[in-house]
Amino acid sequence: MISLTDFMVVSAVLFCIGLYMIVSKHNAIQILIVIELMLNAAILNLVAFGRYDRVANSGQMFALFAIVLAAATTAVALAIILNVYKRYKTIDPGKIDNLKD
Amino acid sequence: MSMVQFLFYLMSFIALASALFVAATKNLVRSIFMFFITLLALAGLYVLAMADFVAITQVVIYVGGILVLILFAFMLSGKENLNYISEQQNKFISIGKLPAILLAVLFLIVLVNVAINIHPDSLPWIQKSVAYKNYIQPDAAMTENIGVNLMTRYLLPFEAISILLMIALVGAAHLSRKEAKP
Numbered sequence: 001m002i003s004l005t006d007f008m009v010v011s012a013v014l015f016c017i018g019l020y021m022i023v024s025k026h027n028a029i030q031i032l033i034v035i036e037l038m039l040n041a042a043i044l045n046l047v048a049f050g051r052y053d054r055v056a057n058s059g060q061m062f063a064l065f066a067i068v069l070a071a072a073t074t075a076v077a078l079a080i081i082l083n084v085y086k087r088y089k090t091i092d093p094g095k096i097d098n099l100k101d
Numbered sequence: 102m103s104m105v106q107f108l109f110y111l112m113s114f115i116a117l118a119s120a121l122f123v124a125a126t127k128n129l130v131r132s133i134f135m136f137f138i139t140l141l142a143l144a145g146l147y148v149l150a151m152a153d154f155v156a157i158t159q160v161v162i163y164v165g166g167i168l169v170l171i172l173f174a175f176m177l178s179g180k181e182n183l184n185y186i187s188e189q190q191n192k193f194i195s196i197g198k199l200p201a202i203l204l205a206v207l208f209l210i211v212l213v214n215v216a217i218n219i220h221p222d223s224l225p226w227i228q229k230s231v232a233y234k235n236y237i238q239p240d241a242a243m244t245e246n247i248g249v250n251l252m253t254r255y256l257l258p259f260e261a262i263s264i265l266l267m268i269a270l271v272g273a274a275h276l277s278r279k280e281a282k283p
Contacts, residue, residue: 052235
């Protein structure tokens with residue numbers, strides 16, 4: 001049986017890789033991918049702890065909800081990125097610096 | 102070392118290595134395809150945590166849905182985008198990225214310290230769950246239980262999620278609509 005500490009360490013490392021990328025990258029699509037990576041690190045923790053709740057399945061259930069929410073977020077964020085690209089011809093979040101008017 | 106432990110270390114090595122590759126590579130398409138590998142390895146980790154239904158959902162929704170959507174948007178956004186990505190200088194470690202590295206490393210230290218020092222296997226509720234045999238056995242079939250729980254105990258979050266999904270659908274369709282001619 002794998003100890004919970006192992007799962008927590010793996011998920012912590014994944015989360016920190018995501019944190020590094022989210023601060024250092026200059027590309028909105030890559031930042032979107034990395035947000036998915038960090039969500040997955042959190043889901044790994046939910047699932048690992050959810051093993052100890054056989055009756056109510058709370059961990060797995062909220063892992064499923066998190067996956068569905070990530071899907072919804074990605075659809076909206078991609079639509080926003082496409083619109084930003086149409087308007088500014090770049091998807092570097094650091095270069096998008098003026099409002100509509 | 103038992104087979105399960107070996108598989109766990111293998112899967113987590115694949116997940117971490119491909120995540121590092123996603124972080125290090127200059128090529129956006131390559132990083133998207135390496136992210137496939139990360140997600141599949143994470144699905145393997147979910148199976149090892151006895152959550153087979155979540156693993157299947159991960160493969161179907163993430164790998165089948167989200168990544169295809171990202172690739173689709175990436176291909177739609179045109180050739181200038183590709184050129185722009187190849188021309189940005191992108192060394193993995195440079196002085197401009199020092200704050201990011203510092204932030205990530207300090208966060209990692211904190212998180213790993215927490216993970217080691219709370220001794221998660223001896224938390225009270227986990228001890229109780231082990232004592233009452235309330236943990237998932239390797240041969241248990243949990244999908245039926247998940248379905249029953251989804252329709253009884255978690256019905257309110259389920260409905261809230263469904264409303265939110267519809268709002269997101271309408272919002273995405275509205276955002277990606279062609280603007281009307283003035």
